[in-house]
Amino acid sequence: xxxxxxxxxxxxxxxxxxxxxxxxxxxxxxxxxxxxxxxxxxxxxxxxxxxxxxxxxxxxxxxxxxxxxxxxxxxxxxxxxxxxxxxxxxxxxxxxxxxxxxxxxxxxxxxxxxxxxxxxxxxxxxxxxxxxxxxxxxxxxxxxxxxxxxxxxxxxxxxxxxxxxxxxxxxxxxxxxxxxxxxxxxxxxxxxxxxxxxxxxxxxxxxxxxxxxxxxxxxxxxxxxxxxxxxxxxxxxxxxxxxxxxxxxxxxxxxxxxxxxxxxxxxxxxxxxxxxxxxxxxxxxxxxxxxxxxxxxxxxxxxxxxxxxxxxxxxxxxxxxxxxxxxxxxxxxxxxxxxxxxxxxxxxxxxxxxxxxxxxxxxxxxxxxxxxxxxxxxxxxxxxxxxxxxxxxxxxxxxxxxxxxxxxxxxxxxxxxxxxxxxxxxxxxxxxxxxxxxx
Amino acid sequence: xxxxxxxxxxxxxxxxxxxxxxxxxxxxxxxxxxxxxxxxxxxxxxxxxxxxxxxxxxxxxxxxxxxxxxxxxxxxxxxxxxxxxxxxxxxxxxxxxxxxxxxxxxxxxxxxxxxxxxxxxxxxxxxxxxxxxxxxxxxxxxxxxxxxxxxxxxxxxxxxxxxxxxxxxxxxxxxxxxxxxxxxxxxxxxxxxxxxxxxxxxxxxxxxxxxxxxxxxxxxxxxxxxxxxxxxxxxxxxxxxxxxxxxxxxxxxxxxxxxxxxxxxxxxxxxxxxxxxxxxxxxxxxxxxxxxxxxxxxxxxxxxxxxxxxxxxxxxxxxxxxxxxxxxxxxxxxxxxxxxxxxxxxxxxxxxxxxxxxxxxxxxxxxxxxxxxxxxxxxxxxxxxxxxxx
Numbered sequence: 027x028x029x030x031x032x033x034x035x036x037x038x039x040x041x042x043x044x045x046x047x048x049x050x051x052x053x054x055x056x057x058x059x060x061x062x063x064x065x066x067x068x069x070x071x072x073x074x075x076x077x078x079x080x081x082x083x084x085x086x087x088x089x090x091x092x093x094x095x096x097x098x099x100x101x102x103x104x105x106x107x108x109x110x111x112x113x114x115x116x117x118x119x120x121x122x123x124x125x126x127x128x129x130x131x132x133x134x135x136x137x138x139x140x141x142x143x144x145x146x147x148x149x150x151x152x153x154x155x156x157x158x159x160x161x162x163x164x165x166x167x168x169x170x171x172x173x174x175x176x177x178x179x180x181x182x183x184x185x186x187x188x189x190x191x192x193x194x195x196x197x198x199x200x201x202x203x204x205x206x207x208x209x210x211x212x213x214x215x216x217x218x219x220x221x222x223x224x225x226x227x228x229x230x231x232x233x234x235x236x237x238x239x240x241x242x243x244x245x246x247x248x249x250x251x252x253x254x255x256x257x258x259x260x261x262x263x264x265x266x267x268x269x270x271x272x273x274x275x276x277x278x279x280x281x282x283x284x285x286x287x288x289x290x291x292x293x294x295x296x297x298x299x300x301x302x303x304x305x306x307x308x309x310x311x312x313x314x315x316x317x318x319x320x321x322x323x324x325x326x327x328x329x330x331x332x333x334x335x336x337x338x339x340x341x342x343x344x345x346x347x348x349x350x351x352x353x354x355x356x357x358x359x360x361x362x363x364x365x366x367x368x369x370x371x372x373x374x375x376x377x378x379x380x381x382x383x384x385x386x387x388x389x390x391x392x393x394x395x396x397x398x399x400x401x402x403x404x405x406x407x408x409x410x411x412x413x414x415x416x417x418x419x420x421x422x423x424x425x426x427x428x429x430x431x432x433x434x435x436x437x438x439x440x441x442x443x444x445x446x447x448x449x450x451x452x453x454x455x456x457x458x459x460x461x462x463x464x465x
Numbered sequence: 466x467x468x469x470x471x472x473x474x475x476x477x478x479x480x481x482x483x484x485x486x487x488x489x490x491x492x493x494x495x496x497x498x499x500x501x502x503x504x505x506x507x508x509x510x511x512x513x514x515x516x517x518x519x520x521x522x523x524x525x526x527x528x529x530x531x532x533x534x535x536x537x538x539x540x541x542x543x544x545x546x547x548x549x550x551x552x553x554x555x556x557x558x559x560x561x562x563x564x565x566x567x568x569x570x571x572x573x574x575x576x577x578x579x580x581x582x583x584x585x586x587x588x589x590x591x592x593x594x595x596x597x598x599x600x601x602x603x604x605x606x607x608x609x610x611x612x613x614x615x616x617x618x619x620x621x622x623x624x625x626x627x628x629x630x631x632x633x634x635x636x637x638x639x640x641x642x643x644x645x646x647x648x649x650x651x652x653x654x655x656x657x658x659x660x661x662x663x664x665x666x667x668x669x670x671x672x673x674x675x676x677x678x679x680x681x682x683x684x685x686x687x688x689x690x691x692x693x694x695x696x697x698x699x700x701x702x703x704x705x706x707x708x709x710x711x712x713x714x715x716x717x718x719x720x721x722x723x724x725x726x727x728x729x730x731x732x733x734x735x736x737x738x739x740x741x742x743x744x745x746x747x748x749x750x751x752x753x754x755x756x757x758x759x760x761x762x763x764x765x766x767x768x769x770x771x772x773x774x775x776x777x778x779x780x781x782x783x784x785x786x787x788x789x790x791x792x793x794x795x796x797x798x799x800x801x802x803x804x805x806x807x808x809x810x811x812x813x814x815x816x817x818x819x820x821x822x823x824x825x826x827x828x829x830x831x832x833x834x835x836x837x838x839x840x841x842x843x844x845x846x847x848x849x850x851x852x853x854x855x
Contacts, residue, residue, distance in 0.1 A: 045752060049745050056738045063731070074727060077720045078527070083657055091628055092662050093591055095574040096534075096682070186715040206710075244715040320624075322657035330527035330717075337523065338728060340809045341516065345735045348505045355501050356742040359494050360749035366490065367753050419730040449490070 028384075032391050042364070043396065049360035050400030051407060053353040054438050058408020058430055060349035063415055066424035067342050071335060072276050074420075076127050080183040080272035081328045082309055084109075087320040089269075097246025098158050099134055108133075108267035111255070113316055117273070118170040120311045125276040125303050128182030131268035133161045133258040139211070139251065140220035157207060158250045159221065161258020164193040180252070183272040184243070191215035191239030194253055201253035202239035213237050219251070223261055271319075273312065277305040279332035305332075350437070357438065358445030361393055365449040373461035386450055393442045401438030405431050477778065484782055488757075492786075495750045499790025499828055500797070502743025506736050507798030507824035508805060513732040515806055515814035517725055521562060521689045523810075524721040529570070529685035530695060531702070534710045547573070547680035548709055550668070553596065555705065561690035561698040568687040571596045573668060575675040577641040581629045587640060590625055593663045594671020596681075617670060619648035622661040626653050639666065643676035692718050740831055747835040751783075755838045762842045763850030772843050779839045787832025791825035798824065 036043050086107035093100040111131055118126060137159045163179040170176050181193060194200035203213055213219060217237045235253060242248065259265050278284075284304035288296055300307050305328045309321040368389075375385055408430075413423040485492060535546035553571045560567050573594040578587035619639075621631055631637065631650055639646045648666050655661060672678050688698055695718060702711045765775055799816045806814025 046749070049749050052745055053742055056742055059738070060735065067731070071724065071727065074724055075720065077723060079716055091588065091590055091625060092659070093576050093589060094659055094662070095576070095591055100576060184716075186719050188715075242715075244713055248712070322655075322661070324657035326526075326528050326656060326658065328657075330524070333526065334520070334523045334724070337519070337810055338724070341512065341728065342731060344512075344805055344809060345509065345732060348509060349735050349738055352501065352505055352739040352742045355498060356746040356749075359498050359746040362494060363491070363749045363753050367756065415731075415734050419727055419734070452490070 028388065028391075031388055032395070035392055036395075042367075046360055046364045047396050047400045047403075050357050050396060050438060050442065051404040053357040053360075054401045054404025054434050055407035055411055057350050057353040057437060058405050058434050059411035059415060060346045060353075061430045061433060062409065062412035062424045062427065063419075064342050064346040065427065065430070066416065067420075068335075068339055070416075070420040070422065071338060073127075075331045075335060076274050076276065077185050078327050078331060079185065080129075080274045081277065081305055081324050081331065082273040082275055082312065082321060083324055084271035084273065084312065084316065084319050084321050085269070087318050089320070097250065098136065106269070107318075108264050108269055109271070109316070109319060111266055111268050114271070115168050115170065116315045117312060118168060118176050120308075120315045121300075122275065122303055122308045122311055123170070125308060127274045127276060128178045129271060129273040130163050130166075130178060130180040130183045131255060131271045132180070133255055133262065133264065133268045134250075134270075135159050135161075135223075135258055135262035137251075137261055138222045140222065155207070155211060159258055159261060160247065160250050160252045161255035161261075162252065163255060164196060166196055180272075183274045186244070187247070188242045189239040190242075191237075194238050196254045196256075198254070199235050199257070200238045201235040201251050201257075202241045203237055204248035204250050204252070205240055205242045206248040207250065208237075208240045215239060221251075221257075221261065275305065275308045276303065277308060277328070277331075278303045279336050280304050280306065280328070354437065354441045357441045361396075361442040361445035362449050365389060365393075365446045369461055373458040377458040377462060389446055389450060390443060393446050394439055397438040397442040398435060401435040404438065405434050408434070477774075477781075480778060481782055481785075484758075484778070485785070491750055491753065495747055495786055496790050498743055498746035498750070499787055499832055500794030502739055502746075502831065503791045503794025503824050503828040504798035504801060505739045506827055507795040507820050508802035509732050509736050509739070510820045510824060511799055511802035511814055511817055512805060512809075513729055514817050514820070515802070515810075516728055516732070517691070518562065518815075519806075519810045519812070520721060520725050520728075521691065522565070524717050525568075525687050525689050527717045528714070529568075529687045530714045530718055531686040531688055531699060532712055532714060533684040533686070533702070533706060534712070535682065536708060536710050547677060547682050548684065550596070550679045550681050552684060552706060552709065553681070556684070556686060557698075557701065557705075560688045561694035565689045568597070570685045571668060571681040572683045572685070573671045573675060573677065573681045574683070575641065575671060577639050577674050579625070579629065579664060580638045580640065581631055582635045582637065588625075588629060591659075591663045592639060592671050592674060593660070593665045594668040594674075595665050596668035617646075617648050617667055618651040619664055619666040619670075620652045620654050621650045621665075622663050623653050623655040624662045625664055626650075637664070639664065639670070639674055641674040641676075643674055646670045646674055692722050740827060743828075744831045744835040747783075747786075747832060748838060751836050752838040754779075755841050758842065759845055759850055762845045763847040766845065767847040767851070776839070776843060779836060779842065780833060783832045783836040783839075784829055787829035788825070790832070791828030794828065795821050795824035 086109050088107040090101065090106045092106070109131075114129070114131060117123070117129055120126075135158070136156060139155050139157055164181050165177055166179050168176045168178065179196075181187065181189075189202055191202070194202055201219065203211070203219070208214070211219075215237060219235050219237055221235060235251075235257070241252060255268065259267060283295075284299070284302070284306055286295075286299075288299060288307075288310060291299060300310065305323050309323055313319055313321040372385055375388075376382075409426045412426075416423045533548065533552065535548050550571060553569055556567060556569050558567055559565075575592050576589055577592045579590045580587050619637070621637070625631065629637075631653075633650050633653060635650045637648060637650060639648060646666065648664075648670065654665075668681070672680065688695060690698065695713065699711055699713050762775055766772070799820060803813045803816060806812060
């Protein structure tokens with residue numbers, strides 16, 4: 027009898043049930059979308075933040091103090107220590123290798139450069155400007171331990187550098203020139219530059235470079251020439267070496283635990299610390315992989331990123347909560363309305379001797395059935411919605427998750443029951459007679 | 466005739482009043498839905514405007530976004546080119562966002578020899594004399610309190626400290642061709658940038674060491690605002706200081722724009738979804754209304770009510786509900802967003818008055834749009850209703 031009543035209620039008025047079910051499905055679709063996007067959003071935002079550039083810098087531990095003013099190092103070329111480029115693939119073999127987004131070694135050397143305008147008059151280049159040459163990688167492919175290829179370079183560690191023209195090819199005698207220096211030298215894309223090592227003042231015949239781009243950096247690099255690292259190695263006489271390495275790593279915002287000195291931790295704490303992707307524990311594992319290095323966290327970037335990420339994360343959870351609340355309210359209200367309209371039916375059942383429990387159970391069973399069906403359809407719709415929203419905002423769709431499905435069905439059931447409980451309580455107090463009389 | 470019109474109008478409002486209060490339970494559901502929708506909409510819109518302001522503040526922590534450098538006339542010795550120190554006082558003190566102060570710091574760089582408290586050996590280091598603007602009074606006062614009894618304070622980079630075995634409280638000696646200056650280490654700096662290999666005394670100390678009184682080599686500005694505002698400010702600076710190079714630091718401004726656009730997109734998407742849900746909620750209630758009022762409408766039509774007037778009656782009801790729900794909900798939402806702003810950013814969000822009419826307007830629109838089910842009433846045939854046909 028009970029089942030027949032439930033089935034009857036669905037078949038007798040399919041349109042009304044469809045409407046309530048649609049409301050439920052739509053509400054739950056929104057809830058699904060909000061949950062899926064916000065579960066995914068932390069990772070997405072952390073990735074967006076890597077457009078701030080490198081958050082770790084690696085220098086030789088045995089290095090002398092750099093005498094750097096305005097981006098130009100005034101140390102003599104042969105003072106200080108260098109590191110071998112050949113070690114760099116090890117970075118992609120550390121425990122946190124998946125968190126390393128990009129890295130780029132740099133080697134800087136002071137040179138004099140010839141203005142191409144001087145060629146016409148004297149038929150040979152005359153050095154006119156003392157500038158810094160920055161050798162680095164742009165699109166450098168590294169073979170990692172698992173055999174795949176990892177492409178990295180300065181364009182990824184410093185993504186705000188804007189090149190007019192194109193970046194140089196790492197194997198060619200090409201370079202890009204900082205905007206300010208380009209204006210001073212009067213060079214444009216396609217010009218030819220002659221480099222001279224400043225120490226001897228004598229021309230090294232092979233160091234003519236083609237300018238393939240002009241770069242805007244907003245920093246001291248606007249006064250520099252940037253080219254392949256092998257040219258910088260030739261110019262400074264340091265084959266196979268670099269001086270600074272910039273690393274951009276995905277990390278978790280640091281809390282007070284993360285900032286403790288690893289030496290003061292107990293074994294358990296150290297285990298926990300090194301298994302969390304804090305920027306300082308990533309720095310620690312890089313230092314382990316590259317012997318003789320001093321790995322520093324660029325605090326301005328790492329701390330600022332951590333703070334903003336925490337705040338924005340809180341904001342987005344709040345928004346998710348608002349969307350869930352609105353969805354719950356809508357679903358609750360529509361199920362309340364669907365119970366209210368059945369006052370006369372309830373009255374009739376009571377007049378025929380049904381107790382408030384059997385009436386409640388009947389309606390609850392109906393609502394639950396609707397909730398599971400509506401919630402399931404809503405989940406499917408919500409995944410599509412999350413895909414649309416995720417792709418529009420982050421360019422990547424969040425992956426569907428079973429956790430969200432469970433939450434959604436539970437939420438749908440809870441909210442519909444709660445929504446129908448309120449009018450049911452009132453219905454329990456109805457006197458059947460006046461309702462049946464139509465009052 | 467005039468009396469009849471007046472009567473009609475009176476009748477219109479009387480019917481309306483009866484309709485609205487006929488079913489208090491449903492009235493409550495509809496009002497609750499509309500008010501909740503309005504509250505969430507208002508709160509999110511307010512947070513969206515506020516997030517922009519908060520983010521520019523948060524990003525300004527990342528570092529200066531404008532630098533002023535000397536235009537190099539002598540390319541052989543770029544480090545010797547300097548600016549007049551007075552440029553620091555001439556920088557417009559208000560950020561392009563219109564209210565927050567500009568933080569300006571002036572630096573003078575030189576290479577000098579440093580010797581520690583015990584050894585007499587000298588190590589060449591970069592000296593970065595620093596002066597912060599008046600806007601940074603807090604820093605200046607703190608510095609003043611920290612001023613140690615013996616000698617002027619200086620901040621020492623951690624790389625320098627490690628190499629020279631220096632600790633906070635040590636007395637160091639800075640030595641250049643122009644003279645010797647003692648200073649006391651008050652802080653070891655470990656920020657992972659060039660400053661870790663520098664020693665920062667007060668600006669005057671560096672100027673005396675360099676023999677360049679009243680000169681600085683670099684000004685760093687932190688000016689808050691959107692990228693458009695900051696670009697305008699950059700132009701103003703260029704006009705003001707034609708003899709200096711003014712350039713923007715893009716590293717942070719680009720990321721700021723990107724991240725704001727993501728957050729703003731998410732908030733807008735949520736507002737739209739919440740409004741759709743509100744509409745859904747009201748629609749569910751209105752479907753009931755349509756069923757229930759078939760008799761009423763049948764009666765109205767039977768005694769000569771034109772379909773248009775009947776529809777107008779219901780639309781006015783919906784608009785009134787939207788207005789009341791919107792007025793109450795949006796006010797609550799703005800209050801809510803102020804609290805939420807405090808929870809998220811630690812600073813209460815400022816209420817924006819523009820949000821209020823927008824939220825109320827949207828709520829009314831939603832209420833009217835979601836009375837769509839009432840459209841069926843237009844098709845009611847009085848005779849059929851009175852015969853008892855469903």
